Amino acid sequence: xxxxxxxxxxxxxxxxxxxxxxxxxxxxxxxxxxxxxxxxxxxxxxxxxxxxxxxxxxxxxxxxxxxxxxxxxxxxxxxxxxxxxxxxxxxxxxxxxxxxxxxxxxxxxxxxxxxxx
Numbered sequence: 436x437x438x439x440x441x442x443x444x445x446x447x448x449x450x451x452x453x454x455x456x457x458x459x460x461x462x463x464x465x466x467x468x469x470x471x472x473x474x475x476x477x478x479x480x481x482x483x484x485x486x487x488x489x490x491x492x493x494x495x496x497x498x499x500x501x502x503x504x505x506x507x508x509x510x511x512x513x514x515x516x517x518x519x520x521x522x523x524x525x526x527x528x529x530x531x532x533x534x535x536x537x538x539x540x541x542x543x544x545x546x547x548x549x550x551x552x
Contacts, residue, residue: 477517478541479514479539479541480540481511481512481514481538482536482537483511483526484512486537487508487512494508497529501522501526501529502525503522523537523538
């Protein structure tokens with residue numbers, strides 16, 4: 436599924452742009468039809484803004500620690516993008532908290548239907 440999303444994203448915006456965003460550790464929500472998923476509320480919630488504020492770090496300072504742009508930190512904090520798995524682990528390491536304390540998944544606000552075998 437991830438390969439299909441990457442492929443659809445590359446077709447949507449061009450391969451050079453997608454690689455630069457993926458290097459930043461950002462995954463873009465793309466449907467199989469190639470159009471950007473425009474859910475207003477993300478199924479993935481996070482406490483990045485609160486954790487950053489508790490440490491008196493600016494978005495730029497957190498971005499530098501993570502090796503991403505300030506815009507990426509802003510997009511993560513506002514729920515516009517969900518982090519890649521490697522970036523999620525980096526965030527967990529920097530804040531010295533388990534991933535589950537930073538990120539919460541709410542299947543009720545996820546527009547996709549999840550079925551179990």
